[in-house]
Amino acid sequence: MALAVGFAIGAFAFQQLPVFPGEAWFLLLFPLLWCLRRFSGAAWLCAISGGFFWAQVHGTVTQPQPVPDSLLQDTVVASGVIQDIPDSNARRARFFFAVNELQQGNTRLSGHWRFRISWYKQAPALTAGERWTLPLRLKKAHGYHNPGGFDYEGWLYSHGVIYTGYVEGAGQQAGRRFFSLDRLRQKLSESIGQSGMSRRAGAVAKALVVGDRSGLTREDRAVFAATGTSHLIAISGLHIGLIAAIAYFLAGWFWRRFPLLCGRWPSRVAGAPFAMLAALIYAALAGFSIPTQRALIMLLIVMTGVLLRRSANPSRILGLALFAVVLWDPLSVESAGFWLSFGAVAAILYLIPRLDGRFQWLWLQGGIALALAPALVWKHLPVSALSPLVNLVVIPVFGLLIVPLSLFSVLQLVIYPEMAQLPVSVTGWLLDRILVALDYLSQWSPTLHWG
Secondary structure, three states, X not given: OHHHHHHHHHHHHHHOOOOOOOHHHHHHHHHHHHHHHOXXXXXXXXXXXXXXXXXXXXXHHHOOOOOOHHHHOOOEEEEEEEEEEEEEXXXXXXXXXXXXEEEEOOEEEEEEEEEEEEEOOOOOOOOOOEEEEEEEEEEEOOOOOOOOOOOHHHHHXXXXXXXXXXXXXXOEEEEEOOOOHHHHHHHHHHHHHOOOOOHHHHHXXXXXXXXXXXXXXXXXXXXHHHOXXXXXXXXXXHHHHHHHHHHHHHHHHHHOOOHHHHHHOOHHHHHHHHHHHHHHHHHHHOOOOHHHHHXXXXXXXXXXXXXXXXXXXXXXXXXXXXXXHHHHOHHHHHOXXXXXXXXXXXXXXXXXXXXXXXXXXXXXXXXXXXXXXXXXHHOOOOEXXXXXHHHHHHHHHHHHHHHHHHHHHHHHHHHOHHHOHHHHHHHHHHHHHHHHHHHHHHHHXXXXXXX
């Protein structure tokens, strides 16, 4: 566990550099490793160094391709595909645009770029997976650099974007991909919007099923922040773990109905592939967002241990998951979700053996909230005093009722719409009641803001 923490610290240290270092820094790795070998107990320093240099290697390989400055001076014609679910309203449409060709006058470039584009004037109905040729005005992405504010530039970079822009003039659609996971997610989101749920309930259902949080207003987000329940509307470790757990126990229950199968493969092992498959499908519905990638890696490591019938110390499993997540994406150490996810699991592993007697679940929630408070303060996020009590009730309701019902309702809407009215109505009713309760609690919830 200590080595994994050191690896994460090294990757985090690299992300704090003001500029991306050149390849010459790699020359320092060899004398550093030689010096560390000369000292006993230097494994942790090796882990930090390894994390630092791996972050550089990863950044060098995955660094977005630049656009020549000459193409930023005037309108450029870009050909590419719309990715993710477009965020559209009456004023504008905003979307990720994966471009493979840029043209300006006699200059034509081929490559791979990803832009964040806004379309303000008479934007058509856009669908993920469509190929468009668009006249764009591009500029380098930048944030406002307000202390404690949202790091928009960093968020864009984590999505492979270093340029933003807007459509200037009329675009031309040039077909669509044969299959697009994002287009499927968009259709599911539209089905929820047309299901008859209230505006707020539908927005939460979209966030829970396909990770589309564009329907949540600023007031909605403030309510979740004030009650310490923002994690419930972001598909992450909690949701992936709950869906995987439901699949695991249902598969095990079914497996035990056939003694012959149990004789060949124990039910506790047989449930692991179904849990992994359920987690993979749910992560795909969320568009394999960065939090779901992190959660999926953690779950796959745990379930692989179950498949191999290996009993391991939970802290070692957590350390392996930490190492794997940073290895997959060193930029993840910059997100609050990274520290909150691993911090929550570490707090649970530490507290559960030490809690006994009455109200242990309440003490567990309080302990988790206390353990995560420093990370929330560090990331300038609000700390809700009511969070332990609210989550004690809301997490089981979301995990055991809301999320499964939302997924089942959407499945019914797609396969058999005539039979979807009942689950949709029940899901909408539950969400409306929960949102009313959260509205009430948020009005007098003591909340500390750090800016």
